Amino acid sequence: MIGILGATGAVGRTAAQRIAAYGLGPLRVGGRNLTRAADLASSLPAPAHAVRADLNDPAELAAFCDGCRIVVSCAGPTYQVLDTVARAAFAAGADYVDIGGELAAKDALTGEGVAGDRTAVFSAGVMPGLSGLLPRLLAKGRPLRRLDVYVGGAAVFTPLSAVDALLTRGPRFGEPMAAWREGRVAPGTLAPLHQVRLPGFPVPVHAWPYLTTEAQTLATDTGADEVRSYNVFVSNRLPEALAATWAEVPDARPETLAPHAETVVRASLRDNADFGAFYVMLFTARPRPGAPPGPTRVLLTAVDSYALSGVVMALATRAVLSGSVPAGVHLAAEVLDPDATASALRKDVLVEGLTVE
Amino acid sequence: MKELAEIWSELLGLPPGEIPHDVGFLRLGGDSVLAVRMSALVRKRLGVALALSDVRVETTLDDLAELVRRHTSGGAPATRALPLTVTPRPDPHAEFPLLPLQQGYFVGQQDGWELSYDSAHYYLDYALTGVDGDEAADALADAVGRLATHQPTLRARVTPDGRQHVLPADAPGAVPQVRVYDLREAGPAEIATALRDVRQEMSTSGPDPTRGPGIDVRLTLLPGDEGRLHLGLSLLIFDGWSSSVLSRDLLAFVADWNAALPPLDIHFGDYVTSLADLPATEAWQADRDWWWSRLDTLPGPPALPLAADPQEVRPVTMGNREHRWRAESWAALRRQCTDRGVTPSTAMLTAFGVVLARWAGHRRMLLNSLQLNRLPIHPEVQRVVGAFAATMLLPLDLAAEATFAELAATVQATSGEHAAHNLITGVEVGREVARRRGSWRPVGPVVFQSVLGVDAAMGGGPPEEAGPLGRVVASDYFHQLRTPQVAIEVRCFELGPEMVAVFSLVEELFDTDQVTAAFAEFVALVDALADGSGWDRLPGLPEETEPGPASGLRLGLLPEPAVRHREGPPADDMEQAVADVFEELLEVPVLDRAADFFGLGGDSLLAVRAVVRLAKEAGVSVPVREFLSDSTVAGVAAVVRSRLGDQR
Known part of the structure; x- marks a missing residue:
């Protein structure tokens, strides 16, 4: 049995459809709204039944996990979920995959022996997730002089995802305007780029340097001399809305940020009205002189980043079930196989294009 | 009203109280040059941007006051006054950037464009009588020395990567040296040969401010107390107005060992430095929006039939056709213009447009006009020498069934309207047009230039008495111009009481x-x-508005070399090295081999810098022209590779 939480959301719907289509087993579809969960369950191409599940109710959560081989959580918001569901899954003897979590959840579970012989994979979405995984296609033991990450586009925020975005700030997430240089974070070394043309992006874009912790790990793992990582926007509306909120709310907590989510949502809606929806992940490598030949660019284009995250969740689930992920607590970018993930993504209709050249 | 009267008084040299409120600007002695300055002063002091089409030359002080009232009372959008001030820079020898037209000349000197020369310069010599042969040389050298103190731009240099600075007065070679040819004992044949040689030399190799002074002063002493003064002026350093100021200052110093000109508090570098703040002003942004909204509908240049593709010719000098109008004709023309309510410059521009339309066979065309363009952000700006000038792109749309007078009225309105948005210059507009069209051929190769009225604006003609140099015979002159990126231009100027018009053109074309x-x-x-x-x-204009299908080579309709490279990441180390150089100069990611230097935001000056960087990185010098002919990452890498191959 595969238990999937938050299945009726933007990410979960696609994750459930893909898991069912991959034929990984029967599904238990959990949601706060039983009717919507049941509608989804009946639409899936695999045996599935709906269960009411509230993450804030420990008994309901335990009941949901009971009997599952693996629990897949697409539920948010990330800051609230943290390691709660993972612990419940482990208690039921199940493995675990989570759309979010990042370092906070991973650290909470690491080193206590909580996992035992079980496996948990966090941050198995687009970003973080794919954004730290696909660039590894360009390294493969080849010494890199520079690695660039450009990820973003035009996507509509929900109030919930807006709060998540507002919370991804601080040393646990990344450092704005920083690059990675010669083994460490070099603060204040990059400036925002305005109206630049980047391969794969359909319009000139604004790219804001943000060296995520994921990019820092990527830098260490690949040994690149320099890593530049940018969040890409189609206009300055979103960066301005985010910055305005951060300027107004010094202590960033979900409660203090929630009233400002509306501004962020509105900015994303206006971007969407002007540019439509698109999502691009661009990674470029510059090998050191004399390095062996190999690919220097990975370019993935899609329309909907939420749906794309659902696909990644399903692929992570499949990887765990097939035994290709060792026991323990991991981040998807560090544990999934880049080649296998890329070839699976290439076959998915939700991916418009994925080139490695 | 008081401020307006003061502005008119300054420009017209009349006491403010004596300016009648109901007499037109032209009749009070104004002209198109002064009208541009009037409009600029109104903008600066009152914060009102008037279209010059509003300020017709017959505008009276009452009319103008009413216009300003309408603008400030919300009838029309008012822009703020230019909030720029010029102050002396703490270090007068610090480097500062080139202005856009200087950049164009600089790139032209690197053989960057088609129709380029080793130097963009103006050569002039004129006759002197009553020369004191024993004193003249020393007096001239001394005057040049004093001039180099008064006007530091005589000590200006341009760096190889396209910036400029002024050498300290005591730096070796800072002060231009005067060369003297003493032919007082020579026979007619020897004199003729010597004169031909010096003209040939100074016409074909101008002063190069990347290596020495931007001015070359020579004196030929001839029998019978006669002589000739030779001047070579780099267009990179001096504009047309400057050459008039320079002549006046120089002759004033020569005439009197003790002459002291009113000191200048600011210099060209101070002016240029203050302009760095211009793009932040609302006025600048409004002008940019105004131009950008017109770019896609700008016509091409007149489709003149060509004998050769400009890319294929390597001109050395430009050919001239010249005509002088005697004092009576010129005076009659001025009267006619006044009666018709247009400036003489407008009349000449319209006449040039008519001739071009008949020659090219169509009536809608883009001309390039040279503007004095000194923004009145400091009271001394007009007295300073430097390369202040700018170009202005000017579309003409001549109606088929209009009389000359009607055409001229329209041209005056169009020209005034465009000149009222002069914070964005023609070079910048041309760059954006080229970027949008994806063509790197010159956008405005047909040029109109008129300095009719400059003498009046300077308070009379140049001095004729020059102490030991004797007396200037201005009408006995020889001149030669070389401006890059120009196929043909007309220049109109006054020579004492006469008027001169010259066609300068690349004969090979x-x-x-x-x-x-x-x-x-x-x-x-x-x-x-x-x-x-x-x-x-009716001047007999062609029926067609736009050029018909090209038969043979025609200006503006030349084949564009189609450069297409497969898109993708840089294919090898060489392409990556070129991408790295692009990235460093343009400060944007350069991630694709098909990305074009100009499409990424580069301009011709940065292209020269890229060439300098590539020479350092790859150890090979890429000719600027080859860089520009295919300025993609892949294209430039291919040039570097082939040059490296040639070296081996």
């Missing part, structure tokens, strides 16, 4: 008979304007 015919037509048309018969005639 045109059929000589056609040029001769066009110039004859131009002269006949101006004659008819002076005698009054030309104004109410």
Whole structure:
């Protein structure tokens, strides 16, 4: 049995459809709204039944996990979920995959022996997730002089995802305007780029340097001399809305940020009205002189980043079930196989294009 | 009203109280040059941007006051006054950037464009009588020395990567040296040869401010107390207004060992430095929006039939056709213009447009006009020498069934409207046009230049008495111009009481008979304007608005080399090295081999810098012209590779 939480959301719907289509087993579809969960369950191409599940109710959560081989959580918001569901899954003897979590959840579970012989994979979405995984296609033991990450586009925020975005700030997430240089974070070394043309992006874009912790790990793992990582926007509306909120709310907590989510949502809606929806992940490598030949660019284009995250969740689930992920607590970018993930993504209709050249 | 009267008083040299409120600007002695300055002063002091089409030359002080009232009362959008101030820089020898037109000349000197020369410069010599042969040389050298103190721009240098600075007065070679040819004992044949040689030399190799002074001063002493003064001026350092200021200052110093000119508090570098703040102003942004909204509908240059592709010719000098109008004709022309409510410059521009339309076979065309363009952000700006000038792109749309007078009225309105948005210059507009069209051929290769009225604006003609140098015979002169990116231009200027018009052109491009015919037509048309018969005639313009399908080579309709590279990441180390150089100079990611240097935001000056960087990185010098002919990452890498191959 595969238990999937938050299945009726933007990410979960696609994750459930893909898991069912991959034929990984029967599904238990959990949601706060039983009717919507049941509608989804009946639409899936695999045996599935709906269960009411509230993450804030420990008994309901335990009941949901009971009997599952693996629990897949697409539920948010990330800051609230943290390691709660993972612990419940482990208690039921199940493995675990989570759309979010990042370092906070991973650290909470690491080193206590909580996992035992079980496996948990966090941050198995687009970003973080794919954004730290696909660039590894360009390294493969080849010494890199520079690695660039450009990820973003035009996507509509929900109030919930807006709060998540507002919370991804601080040393646990990344450092704005920083690059990675010669083994460490070099603060204040990059400036925002305005109206630049980047391969794969359909319009000139604004790219804001943000060296995520994921990019820092990527830098260490690949040994690149320099890593530049940018969040890409189609206009300055979103960066301005985010910055305005951060300027107004010094202590960033979900409660203090929630009233400002509306501004962020509105900015994303206006971007969407002007540019439509698109999502691009661009990674470029510059090998050191004399390095062996190999690919220097990975370019993935899609329309909907939420749906794309659902696909990644399903692929992570499949990887765990097939035994290709060792026991323990991991981040998807560090544990999934880049080649296998890329070839699976290439076959998915939700991916418009994925080139490695 | 008081401020307006003060502005008129300054420009017209009349006491403010004596300016009648109901007499037109032109009749009070104004002209198109002064009208540009008037509009600029109104903008600066009152914060009102008037279209010059509003400020017609027959505008009276009452009219102007009413216009300003309408603008400030919300009838029309008012812009803020230019919030720029010029102050002396703490370090007068610090480097500062080149202005856009200087950049164009600089790139031209690197053989960057088609129609380029080793130096963009103006050469002039004129006759002197009553020269004190024993004193003249020393007096001239001393005057140049004092001039180099008064006007530090005489000590200006341009760096190889396209910046400029002024050398300290005591730096070796800072002060231009005067060369003297003493032919007082020579015979006529020897004199003729010597004169021909110096003209040939100074016409074909101008002063190069990347290596020495931007000015070359020489004196030939001739028998009978006669002589000639030779001046070579780099266009990179001096504009047309500057050469007038320079001549006046120089002759004032020569005439009197003890002459002291009113000191200048600011210099060209201070002005340029203050302009760095211009793009932050609302006025600048409004001008940019105004131009950008018109770019996609700008016409091409007149489709003149060509004898050769400009890319294929390597001109050394430009050919001239020149005509002088005697004092009576010139005075008659001025009167006619006044009666018709247009400036003489407008009349000449319209006549040039008519001739071009008949020659090219269509009526809608883009001209490039040279503007004095000194922003009145400091009271001394007009007295400083430097390369302040700018170009302005000017579309002409001549109606088929209009009389000359009607055409001229329209041209004056169009020209005024465009000149009222002069914070963005023609070079910048041209760059954006080229970027949008994806063409790197010159956007405005047909140029109109008029300095009619400059003498009046400077308070009379240049001095004629020059102490030991004797007396200037201004009408006995020889001159030669080389401006890059120009196929043909007309220049109109005053010479004492006379008027001169010159066609300067790249002879290799045109059929000589056609040029001769066009110039004859131009002269006949101006004659008819002076005698009054030309104004109410239909000038016989072609039916077609736009150029028809090209038969043979035509200006503006030349084949574009189609450069297409497969898109993708840089294919090898060489392409990556080129991408790295692009990235460093443009400060944007350069991630694709098909990305174009200009499409990424580069301009020609940065292209020269890229060439300098590539020479350092790859150890090979890429000619600027080859860089520009295919400025993609892959294209430049291919040039570097082939040059490296040649070296081996």
